[in-house]
Amino acid sequence: DTGVSQNPRHKITKRGQNVTFRCDPISEHNRLYWYRQTLGQGPEFLTYFQNEAQLEKSRLLSDRFSAERPKGSFSTLEIQRTEQGDSAMYLCASSLAQGYGELFFGEGSRLTVL
Amino acid sequence: GENVEQHPSTLSVQEGDSAVIKCTYSDSASNYFPWYKQELGKRPQLIIDIRSNVGEKKDQRIAVTLNKTAKHFSLHITETQPEDSAVYFCAASGGGGADGLTFGKGTHLIIQP
Numbered sequence: 001d002t003g004v005s006q007n008p009r010h011k012i013t014k015r016g017q018n019v020t021f022r023c024d025p026i027s028e029h030n031r032l033y034w035y036r037q038t039l040g041q042g043p044e045f046l047t048y049f050q051n052e053a054q055l056e057k058s059r060l061l062s063d064r065f066s067a068e069r070p071k072g073s074f075s076t077l078e079i080q081r082t083e084q085g086d087s088a089m090y091l092c093a094s095s096l097a098q099g100y101g102e103l104f105f106g107e108g109s110r111l112t113v114l
Numbered sequence: 115g116e117n118v119e120q121h122p123s124t125l126s127v128q129e130g131d132s133a134v135i136k137c138t139y140s141d142s143a144s145n146y147f148p149w150y151k152q153e154l155g156k157r158p159q160l161i162i163d164i165r166s167n168v169g170e171k172k173d174q175r176i177a178v179t180l181n182k183t184a185k186h187f188s189l190h191i192t193e194t195q196p197e198d199s200a201v202y203f204c205a206a207s208g209g210g211g212a213d214g215l216t217f218g219k220g221t222h223l224i225i226q227p
Contacts, residue, residue: 033214040219040220041219041220042118042120042203042205042217042218042219042220043158043203043215043217044217045214045215045216047214048214056214058214059115091157091158100145100146100148100163100165100207102148102160102163103148103150103158103160103215105157105158105159106157107156107157108157
């Protein structure tokens with residue numbers, strides 16, 4: 001499968017714990033995005049990278065969230081001191097950086113904070 | 115920032131009939147408007163998109179129209195089929211240097227047999 005892959009697919013954690021999600025984009029795509037989706041809502045933009053540079057972060061992204069893409073390939077999204085409100089599906093997407101174009105989404109990582 | 119409103123939240127149509135989903139956006143500088151389809155438990159997938167220099171685009175049974183003056187765009191699906199049942203999201207991007215898509219809340223399209 002040469003699509004966007006994410007892991008873990010499901011994560012259950014206790015409030016206050018840290019969690020990390022990984023995204024492997026389509027290999028030739030140099031843009032990588034993180035979105036969050038809750039039930040009945042559309043994906044909500046969190047942040048994006050062009051190669052290894054993090055070019056934009058949503059104002060909604062609290063300081064407990066950090067994302068990296070150290071070598072311009074895979075990316076990690078870490079949530080520190082998780083809260084119940086962090087429970088959501090975390091979607092990663094990638095695209096070619098030529099203006100606006102199709103986002104290819106992964107299947108997501110579902111986080112449940114107890 | 116950009117704000118996208120989408121209506122209706124649920125749409126039920128008879129198989130073979132047409133379905134129309136409407137979205138409005140707030141940032142007049144936005145210039146790219148995609149539509150994504152998300153089947154239950156699956157990832158969103160692009161079905162059609164339109165850029166601000168075009169008023170209408172068609173792809174088989176699917177069409178999108180854009181009215182930049184009124185800041186709204188619509189998805190039209192003709193001859194609906196059971197496999198069209200899904201949640202559809204509109205989105206807007208561009209303007210102010212922001213590259214992240216802003217999505218609407220989605221429309222659950224139900225095709226009645």
